[in-house]
Amino acid sequence: MKKTRIFILTIIAIIICTLLYTTSKMGETSPxxxxxxxxxxxxxxxxxxxxxxxxxxxxxxxxxxxxxxxxxxxxxxxxxxxxxxxxxxxxxxxxxxxxxxxxxxxxxxxxxxxxxxxxxxxxxxxxxxxxxxxxxxxxxxxxxxxxxxxxxxxxxxxxxxxxxxxxxxxxxxxxxxQTLTGKQNKKILVYHPAWTYLCRDYKLEQITIEREGKEPSPQTLAKIIQEAKKDNIRIIIVSPQSNKQSAQAIADEIGAKIVTIDPLAENYIENMEKMLQTLKSI
CATH class of the missing domain: 3.40.50.1980 (Nitrogenase molybdenum iron protein domain)
Structure with missing residues (x-):
């Protein structure tokens, strides 16, 4: 009889410990x-x-x-x-x-x-x-x-x-x-047309070097250079995935600085803050 009572009490103790452990783990998120x-x-x-x-x-x-x-x-x-x-x-x-x-x-x-x-x-x-x-x-x-x-x-x-x-x-x-309202120069020169929605929402104009996924022809390149000189563009925005050869040719011709901003970067807010700082200087 005594052994039976000890056995039952042991089982009860195990159940109570299990319940306490389970309760303590409630709300925790495992992988x-x-x-x-x-x-x-x-x-x-x-x-x-x-x-x-x-x-x-x-x-x-x-x-x-x-x-x-x-x-x-x-x-x-x-x-x-x-x-x-x-x-x-x-x-x-x-x-x-x-x-x-x-x-x-x-x-x-x-x-x-x-x-x-x-x-x-x-x-x-x-x-x-x-x-x-x-x-x-x-x-x-x-x-x-x-x-x-x-x-x-x-x-x-x-x-x-x-x-x-x-x-x-x-x-x-x-x-x-605040940065772009009232800014006189609204044109940005980019290699890949990745900033159309940004330009739409903040009333900018995007001039693209790459057209329909293709490198510009010599005639197109000459036209872009002419337009960039006319609008006094001093920055060209490229992405890491871009072929920078055409952008560099334009930069050399107009005396512009190339700035790399990745539209596919994971750190979204930090990346967009970099874009904002770039636009301040256009």
């Missing part, structure tokens, strides 16, 4: 509990992590330094994608998504596709919607809506994170407004 999501480009990674924080793990299909016009996913990336619950699609017509989106869905038929361009007025000639802070705010809101739908238990957490990040984006928008 296994993170929502695995995927997206196409690095700027989206910052947006998703700004909202999702430690509740999400982000797979980026086009890695740093790769060209979304030509990149092909590696087998290891496709294996990772098969575990993702959400794909945050840019939805603006970038070449990677036009080429690969259907194949990515075949790789993971259950993945939920979120079009992050919803609510943005698209321009066919430029898929780089994120290069305007005003569009970035809309993209972040679309990400937020998808995360609270997928994981409603953490709505308060996502809301707090989203509000903090959107506040930073609104401050960035105001800085662009």
């Amino acid at each position: 296994e509990e993170k929502i695995i999501v995927a997206t196409s480009i690095m700027p989206q990674k910052e947006f998703i992590e700004a909202v999702g924080g430690d509740k999400v793990k982000v797979i980026v299909m086009v890695p740093p330094g790769a060209n979304p016009h030509t990149y092909e996913p590696q087998p290891s990336q496709l294996r990772e994608l098969s575990k993702a619950r959400i794909y945050f699609q840019i939805g603006s017509g970038i070449e990677f998504e036009k080429t690969w989106m259907e194949r990515l869905k075949e790789q993971n038929p259950n993945i939920k596709i979120i079009n992050c361009s919803k609510g943005i007025k698209l321009m066919k000639e430029d898929p780089h919607i994120w290069t305007s802070p005003r569009n970035a705010i809309i993209i972040v809101e679309n990400i937020y809506k998808a995360l609270i739908e997928e994981d409603p238990n953490h709505k308060e957490y996502y809301t707090e994170n989203k509000d903090k990040y959107v506040t930073r984006l609104k401050k960035l928008d105001e800085q662009f407004n």
Whole structure:
């Protein structure tokens, strides 16, 4: 009888300890509990992590330094994608998504596709919607809506994170407004036409060296040089993925400085602040 009582008390003690341990662990997020999501480009990674924080793990299909016009996913990336619950699609017509989106869905038929361009007025000639802070705010809101739908238990957490990040984006928008309002020279010379939305929202004019993905002809180059001299352009903006030969030829001819700004950089706000500082000096 005594042994039976000891056995029962031991079992009760084990159950109580197990319950206490389980309770102490409630609310902790282990790596296994993170929502695995995927997206196409690095700027989206910052947006998703700004909202999702430690509740999400982000797979980026086009890695740093790769060209979304030509990149092909590696087998290891496709294996990772098969575990993702959400794909945050840019939805603006970038070449990677036009080429690969259907194949990515075949790789993971259950993945939920979120079009992050919803609510943005698209321009066919430029898929780089994120290069305007005003569009970035809309993209972040679309990400937020998808995360609270997928994981409603953490709505308060996502809301707090989203509000903090959107506040930073609104401050960035105001800085662009203050810097560019009343500026007489509204023209910027760029190699790749990646800044169309920025120019639209802040009333700038983008002169591009590359036209329809092709290097300029000698005649086009001469025309650009003539226009740049006339407008006293002293800065040429290029991306790391660009062939800088044509830009350098123009810079040598007009005495301009070449500034490298990557529209695909992950550190979005820091990168856009660099763009803002560049525009101050045009």
